[in-house]
Amino acid sequence: MSDSEDGGGRRGAxxxxxxxxxxxxxxxxxxxxxxxxxxxxxxxxSGRTNCNVIEPAR
Structure with missing residues (x-):
């Protein structure tokens, strides 16, 4: 096998x-x-009106 054939297989992989x-x-x-x-x-x-995600304070 030549180097060019081996490189093409690696490139495809x-x-x-x-x-x-x-x-x-x-x-x-x-x-x-x-x-x-x-x-x-x-x-x-479920009928809730406030479904916002509450982020904890950091």
């Missing part, structure tokens, strides 16, 4: 790893966003 990492990050972001929306919807459906 790195591109695949990068695509998988981006998909994982987008999936985690989407899951977090959907969970927050679900919690807000549950709060509103």
């Amino acid at each position: 790195l591109v695949g790893l990068l695509v998988a990492a981006v998909m994982l990050a987008v999936g985690l972001w989407l899951a977090h966003d959907l969970t927050a929306a679900s919690k807000m919807q549950d709060c509103l459906m």
